[in-house]
Amino acid sequence: MKQTITFIGNGNMGLSIAKGLKEKCHIEVAGRNMHKLDAFESALGVKIDKHLIDDFNISGKTVLLCIKPANVEEVSAKLKGKSRVLYSVLAGTSIEKLKTHFDADAVVRCMPNLAASVGCSMTTLTGTVAFREEAKILLGSIGSVLWLESEKELDIATALAGSGPAYLALIAEALSDGAVKQGMKRTDAMEVMRGLFGGFGKLIQDIHPALLKDGVMSPGGTTAAGYSALEKGNVRASCINAIEKAYTKAKEL
Helix, strand or coil, X not given: CCEEEEEECCCHHHHHHHHHHCCCEEEEEEECCHHHHHHHHHHHCCXXXXXXXXXXXXXXXXXXXXXXXXXXXXXXXXXXXXECEEEECCXXXXXXXXXXXXXXXXXXXXXXXXXXXXXXXXXXXXXXXXXXXXXXXXXXXXXXXXXXXCHHHHHHHHHHHHCHHHHXXXXXXXXXXXXXXXXXXXXXXXXXXXXXXXXHHHHCCCCCHHHHHXXXXXCXXXXXXXXXXXXXXXXXXXXXXXXXXXXXXXXXC
8 A cells, every 4th residue: 555645735846746756655735725736636647635724634644845934834823633744845944943833743854856756856854863764765756865964954955956956957058058159059959958968967976076077178178168268257156156045045934
């Protein structure tokens, strides 16, 4: 019999995670609007149990909290009962705050990313140590997992892996635009870019970024010329600053 995972919230991140879990778990979802729950079910492509969140009982359930951080107080007031464990994907929302507003035997913070929908998320975890292995198995269903020893580290990981797809999407689009500027057809530029990212994603698993860069950059060559332009544009500093700004925001939420 499949384990039941109870989603509180039916937004994009919840849907992405549910897509990764739907083959291994039974999904039930509680939300504010039945029409949106029907749309969630349709997008997921499998039958789910759907509930309105008002007075929804979470007693004994394995709950995956997928709401906006600003809605913690409002949503918690609508729920009844005590869950066996609360898995939260809320950026910047501390374990202390979650325990204050939700009744649960255990709390684990999780930070997946958008690649959860294709089973390739990089998910970081921290919280009740007794649930470390369960958390790693559950969230391992949607990609790679790493248990961290502190909430500070998880907030930093939020800035890196949680927000990272947006940063890489910006770089991917910009590189494609550069190729189009030089005369390549847009469709061809996009195909080449996708091939680049697909191959790089495999290479980076085993090779340090600096070694990859050195392996491509020959003296006085094309890569060196382009790399110099990136350095002049402060791309390295901008990436470092992006992590700092996102981490700072995560702490403020």
